Amino acid sequence: MILRKDMTRQIFIKPVVNPAHMTYDIKHISQLMKGDLVAFDAGATISYLLTDSRKLVFPAETLFFAITTKRRDGHEYIAALYEKGVRNFVVNTLPQDGSATNGNFIIVPDTIAALQQLALAHRHRFDIPVFGITGSNGKTIVKEWLNQLLEPDFVVVRSPASYNSQIGIPMSVWLMNNHSQLAIFEAGISTTGEMEKVQPIIDPVIGIFTNIGGAHSEGFFDIDQKLSEKLLLFKDAGTLIYRNDQLLVDKLINEKQKPSTRLFSWGLSQHSTFRILSLIRKNNSTDVVAVYENKESAFNIPFADDASVENVLHCFCAMLCMGIEPSVIISRIRGLAPVAMRLELKSGINNSSVINDSYSSDLSSLRIALDFLSQQKQHSKKTVIISDILESGLETVVLYKQVSDLLKQYNIDRLIGIGKVITSNAVAFDTLKAETVFFDSTDAFRKAFGSLQFGNETILIKGARVFQLEGIDSLLQQKVHQTVLEIDLNAVVHNLNEYRKLLAPGTKIMAMVKAFSYGSGSFEIANVLQFHKVNYLAVAYTDEGVALRKGGISLPIMVMNTDAAAFDTLVQYNLEPDLYGPEIFDQFTRYLLQIQAVDYPVHLEMETGMNRLGFSMEELPPMLEALKHYARPGVERKPLFRVRSIYSHLAASEDAAFDEFTHGQFTRFESMTVEVEAALGYPVLKHIT
Template sequence: MYNAESISKTLKGELLQQTGNPGIEHILLDSRKLSFPETSLFIPLVSSRRNAHQYMDELYEKGVSNFIVSEAPAQGKFPKANIILVKDTMAALHTLVASHRLQFHIPVIGITGSNGKTIVKEWLYQLLEKDYNIVRSPKSYNSQIGVPLSVWQMKAEHNIAIFEAGISQPGEMEHLEKIIRPTIGIFTNIGEAHNEGFLNIRQKINEKLVLFSKSELLIYCKDYPVLNECVLNFHNVVGRKEGQDGGLQLFTWSRKTEADLRIISVDKNDNHTRIDALYKNEPIHISIPFVDEGSVENAIHCWALMMHLGIDQSVIRQRMDLLGNIAMRLELKQGINNCSVINDSYNSDLGSLKIALEFLQQQQQHPSRTIILSDILQSGKSDASLYEEVASLLQQKGINKVIGIGKNIFREKKSFQQIISLKSSFFQTTEEFIQQFNPQDFQHETILLKGARIFEFERIGKLLEQKVHQTILEINLSAVSHNVKQYQALLKPGTKLMAMVKAFSYGSGSFEIANLLQFHGVDYLAVAYADEGVELRRTGITMPIMVMNPEPSSFDAILQWNLEPEIYSLHLLQQFEEEVQIAGKTGFPVHIKLDTGMHRLGFEKKDIPELARLLSENPYLKVRSIFSHLAASEDPSKDELTRQQGKHFFEMSHELQKALGYFVIRHIANSAAIQRHPDLQLDMVRLGIGMYGVDSGTEMQEQLRPVSTLKTTVSQVKHLTAGDTVGYGAKWIAKGPAVTATVRIGYADGYPRRLSNGVGKMLVRGQLAPVAGVIAMDMVMLDVTLIPEVTEGDEVIVFGEHLPVQQLAAWAETIPYEILTGISQRVKRVYFEE
């Protein structure tokens, strides 16, 4: 057990004050993820955008008493805290966890590469869980922050560890190697992912190989020539250094040349792949329930490791045949009876449970939170202590109801029943729960499904999830977070961020996106109309919300729900002031819109004197911000117009702010201007479509991730002969034998009718299929003549990562905004976090 004194000695830090020696079990880096205050150590990290020392007050009030800081607090500010002062909190985090790692003398598997790291890690867990008590990285925790949090999980009860490591620039892997210190390495493959920070692919490989500097064994595929060459050079240097016993050994596999594991054949049949190989001149084979090349490669890496560990081939074959899909994301779907359902039902362990509960905690749309939880497997703890910890965690996270499924959790139900605020019920099997299932037991709540694979919680998911049209829009919340961070990285220190969530968040949803933005500390939200803001308030959004098009009929709602209207004319100002007076309110926040050249809405320069007179010393209204709208910030040929708008804004806002006599936020920069016109960032910027992965600039677009994927399915396949026509008006005629696929989407779903007759295309089995005929209200026909084996139920991508919405917009001769906002509300949204 660690305490402040022992950690201070490890870090060679200065123990500024010590008021006790409580045991420390948990490292806390994010104040929003606090679960166990008494046993947590908060390490505030400092970046160009955020200094986490500002959260110390909040955490101290919540009971945290152990801190590692790089900025000494005022003497006596935290009288009951233990505070260790270091030069760099990130370096301290790495040093502390590296020291923790050295206490364990067990096999530690380190995995790196461009793709497949998480799949290989999770498959190894599935394959080895019967033989070992395993500690592994939660989800994809492989960064400079994720790796320390993963390794800190190592406990005396574990007898093997599996950690993944990823880097984005030179020098990072050296830190991760000291933390993981793998005894066995797996290099999955090498590709173009995350190349931006490296000079070339060789530099990227060599940087990743640093992870194995002190390893005993490295497993890799020889079939990547550059990787093989770099590994051999690395082995010549590292394999004989520091007098290691035998040095670094290589375990190679190949489908092309001689190797330790020589792959002879890969035969795919239906949904299985048989892999035959030679190992030590003996024929061996496995079969896996997957046919894609990535899965074949990942399985062979796992096969090689299992052989190194001495597991019998018959056992390997049996377990490989039972490999299951790995859910790489948490999904949020609409449920029955106005519920939301979070599906995370592929494993159940403490690490992933905490992550899922944090995602659940973000959701504010329902007053009640429920978790359906299976037995937690392979914890290494006694059932009594394990479920006491789980019950305490649920209490800390504000869970209202728990439904436990499994013999172990059923036996330990007293741990949950003793918590007065937690309603609980227990079942020994999933089948028992399903037999007693009553839909009316679930009303207006957010439900988290968290179960190990063997409990088949997907059966429960089908009961709880609202039956939906097979055309869905998938929203990647992790991509939204990534895109926001990309723009935040461009902001000057102190510049605030307003996120535009108008028009149903550009088609991506309302409270789902707003919950995420609120959780990540965005400063403001903006909606088009008051009813959008009211809906966000009703679903638990408490942050400031600006209404950009307030109507007099909505003033009551604005005042009732504490929304902040945009004021763009003297008449509107006087109307709203009267409503505020009648409501008996004072100092109500408003936002003043200036017209600097867009000529749409806003006060002009001639209005400023009268506006200043009406607002100065006004007891009813307080100006929260002054802003304007750029007309063409994305267009280099219009940069002079943008500069003129900026000049007008500076002059007009300065005159108005001088009359007000108090500080007012000023903002004019939109998504494009954040990067193209940094001089216009001012006090706040407004991030709109860039947050959803679309930017007009090539340089910025390359740094963004697509957020939305619109997909549907094939409902029927038709085999036509020459002369057959397709669709309304018989506009499309088969020139010869042809095959069409009818898919479940139409113009009522938001697929533009102008994409008819070959103008638009969709992805079927990874290939582009042109639209055949005229788009109907609910259906589109595709020409799939050149795409073999298309069948009913096949997935069809309308737009997404491999068919950008920008391309769809170009075919339709419009802009991405119109495509995204035009997606019908009957198209169900499925939200997920990676």
Template sequence: MSINLRNLIPVLEAEWIGLHTAIFVDHVSIDSRSLQNGSQTLFFALSGVNNDAHLYISELIDKGVQSFVVQYVPDNCKGRANFLIVKDTLKALQEFAAYYRNLFDFPVIGLTGSNGKTIVKEWLNFLLSPDFNVIRSPKSYNSQVGVPLSVIAINEKHNLGIFEAGISTVNEMINLEKIIKPTIGVLTNIGSAHDEGFLNLEQKINEKLRLFKDSALVVYQKNEIVDLCLAAFVKENQLKGQVLFSWSFTDKSATVFILKKESKNDKTQIEYQYKNEIFNLEIPFQDSASIENAISCLLVLLYFKYDFATIQNRMQMLYPVEMRLEVKNGINNCSIIDDSYSSDFQSLKIALDFLESQKKNASKTVILSDIFQSGFSNEELYSKVAQLIADNKINRVIGIGNTISSFSDKFSNAVVFASTADFIANFESLNFANETILIKGARSFQFEEIVTLLEEKTHETILEINLNSISHNLNFFKSKLGSNVKMMVMVKAFGYGNGGLEIAKLLEHHKVDYLGVAFADEGISLKSGGIKLPIMVLNPESTSFPSIIQYQLEPEIYSIKGLNAFLKIAREKNLKDFPVHIKLDTGMHRLGFEENTIDELIATLKGNSTIRIQSILSHLATSDDKDHFEFVRSQIRLFEKLSSKLMTELGVNPIRHILNTSGISNFPDAQFNMVRLGIGLYGVSNDAAEQKFLENVGTLKSIISQVRTIPSGDSVGYGRRFMATKETKIATIPIGYADGISRLWGNGVGYVIVKNQKAAIVGSVCMDMLMIDVSEIDCKEGDSVIIFGENPTVTEIANALKTIPYEILTSISQRVKRVFFR
């Protein structure tokens, strides 16, 4: 990309305020935190309910960015850079992408549906890339922002595009259609995702079909409702002359009719009829979703007129698609970011941004294979890769592959190997320690072997933490806040059991205002891990005050005794204006200054310069219980009264906050200057209506260690609490009460999920194991088991055990490995 900025003025209908008449841009950005922003970056300052990128323009100018698309020019930026002023920067980004897309003329496959878009996209890339230079959406970039960023990556060497389009409500697809302009449309499985954004299934299908307005071909699974929607579109002249290329298991009038599918040895044999001929196809999957996705790919290959032998050869090599970046603990205090199944230029840029946001160690290493299908010559490609590496301040590059090895001189810090085997042979000499390592390789390089070498060895039970879901939940609650209301996020109790430092890094990346922890050692751990956000300590012990001061933590002060103890140490250390947080007791009766102690508090603080009241806070007792909302209102009134008295008497204007997660939703008029988000971040709400808008964050998984069949009359586990009444197949799972699984969840009360089916827990939960009944489930040793996540949820478990989701989450032992992914 090389575009003259002035040429964009009419495209974006923008007002121009600039320093230079001819500026060329070769990179588009919407993220002020990216280290890839530079002098030839065009930065779109997106503004929404959760954030306003205009606030970071001055900082970007200082870093060398010269060109911006904005809705207004901040006062401190006038005369310092080039500005294209528009009414709506998101609309401008989309218009720019549509303009850029129209510069190219080659086949483009547009994918939409509820499920399977990313998998079909990756499989089509694999199937078609031997014959095309493919540009495709990186990861799952299919949103109103993701689609423009995907399309902007096209260059002159590409001759086939594959782009996803995802929507959550009506009137969104019209924007994406203009950007993708697909010549071939593929409608994948229509399921329940985003149902809340549509009146009914028909409306959702109609909206998705708008992507194919000008497509020459539409691939879809034939069924009554889709056919009715297509017919209506043709009648309304919204679809014009498209070839409808359908497939079906039941309708013989489909273009491709599936006569038979038969599973055998983890594979599926498919017999299908096309143009009155019968063909056979084998794919290496048995689940219904993969079969449907593979058939969608089959129809695209048929449209491209591939011969049967080529279709059979390529489709039998399809593979599971990893759609996430994982963060894992590594050997020798390393942190591993596993992207070991993908190596293309666009996804490298995304992975490097993720590396920066999640690095635990200052030293950064990238292990990178040869990059395929970039659209650039090798000379140009590796020059660009080397620049990316330099921009992201990577300390060491380990290149694997003949091509990257031949361009090693472009990197100032590279070690190269011809193959993964060569790397493994020299592994010990590379001395991995105290570094964050991004592992990024094309499938053919089998970088999973490198991940295995570098990953810390722990048992096979893991708690997977979805960082995307945390971001989603954070933004959901941010959207409820007033424009100037700050947010403190609670990461106490090891991030509610999910992992403190990793989540804190993500929150810092999202620029939350404060973090909250329970005890000083939690805050010290975060500060030692590199967290720079201010951290409030809710329950500081007087013995921890010296450490709190040393690590620049901010204590909550809740008693005269504690205040005097902290003042004594503060004076000894000659502190001035050290931030503290004053806790008021408005009815919780746990910690805090009561109304009858306020005068003494004021007298103690008056004229004091060693500390500064950073905030005044209180805690709601029943913000989630409608039967006690009047009590909550009385707390809020008392907080207003007492905090106002403090502010008036002391002449201060601190932050004030009283709302927790439930309070944010139920008492929007009491946001004051800040709110405190806790369990809601982790995807749990006490309100069933609100719960559907939150995403599950943690999934606790294990495996089957052993399967046995016991006869009627035999028992299972300690105390013989389960007695088989018939021949029963029992599987043992390596997780128990030492890992945080309550013994109350055993003996038939609870269950786990195996192969998408419920398996009851039988007998007593042991310290390190539990047993399940899998008599009706076709499973084997090594199969995955879900303990909680989407099903069962922690709320369901908590209700069954007559406790709260907090206890379920925070009980998960730290010996259970946390795996973070995006």
């Protein structure tokens, strides 16, 4: 098959070959990056790239990029990764602690630039059609739908999830390999200068510009500058697909694109390449009549909202550019379904948790789903329900060996395979240290459901849409409440990162998750916060902390309402008490003496004006004497406890009328902390809220 000649850049579709992992030796990679190689094993080969230390799968074949940002320094994770078997690193400086003496290190001035340089070299090993997608909204939806529509004809590689950043784009391009026949990558930018860095890495043959809007506009002077920056992605594209009803978009594209680029516009204008004659919206769908190359087509889009209709029409035009007949496109569009923009975590039957990803089936999205599964600590047992993987381009023996290797790396306890192909390749999973069960069809699974005994586990449902695994999701869901509160965990992470932007570098974060995260789910929220490196959690009562520990939370947890009756439980689960006054301070000190504790972590609350709990200025002197005796390291004794933090509550900080009083609280708090640290002889964390 050959692409249409009017794409300008003529690319041949290669037949599927018997593929192997794309590998590079460490010396070659160093040369591509123009780095300095300090090698213990110069013959090491690399198949996988890693920028997030939490997502390690195949350590021996992984190259870790120690990326430094305002919030985090990747060099801090080298020692831990080395302990897990990683031996290859890209760094700014060599580690000085001697923790990775037998490692290979490529030293570069900028690790992000080095990652991009490697991806650039990798991209240009492939002469296949590459779609590049950008715009203010709709990039991920268009990418996922285009993948679904083109999968019957091509082996498609695409950006995982929303990997469209300066780091995500090179990580996406790295997924291209010998069996890839077509690629779809999305690009997002937040300021000027970013697109010119990633354009050569994607180097799209066909571009899709979704739309222009107000999203992510903070880094641009005006809408013209934002649009001009985004259009840089298509500077060498053979074809550019866009909607010409947006007049500014149409104007700038016609002004800025090279004459060699074929402009494939769609819209209501009579000048559109794909002209819309009518759009008639019904309750849940839209009837469209359009004309292309003097031929009229009538079809139905299974969505009625403007955004979805726009996204489908972008995909329609993209398929026309690929030479696919309108009748085939119309037939496939009928099967489109809403794209889940995030993995869904739900409460399941028998105290289980269910992750539903029954929308796509390929190796890259399987790895993302397994990453998410591994983050869930509420249950020790993990089950994966997976269907046949369609259109992978791999021989089935090779494909399911790779699936088995992935499951092995993620320590899966039970595998349930659904489909005739995965069932016939059950032998590929013989080395998996897990229970395995296979069914020829979803109906066969349903009939056996009662005997499978689900409970006290986290279950990932992963498969191709044609297997209708959403029915299995319904079977596994807990059916108790008619009213459901849905928490967007992506929004939680977004809010956390927005707060981090406001903090000085090095400032730690304690997240309050009392009252089961204020009704939003205790371990689910705590899991997300733990994965995204919050430093501390705080709860109101000991039993809340115990629930988090049982849910797999290992972060330090402060208990605010310490109760003497719960001292045993508190220590058993390594929870850290708030000693909020002389009485509870004395009670816990006597308890620690009784159990002969050493260095037990505690927190001290100061009373600065809230008049609720905490040590007052008058109560401070005897407490300071006790600290000198029990919490300060001595020559001949180990401290009974160690003070982790000192804190206080503001009474009226939200009211400007009380600013003078609030500043007075700050002054008193600072004075008290100076005295406490002097008594302890070491610095502690300080926080006031």
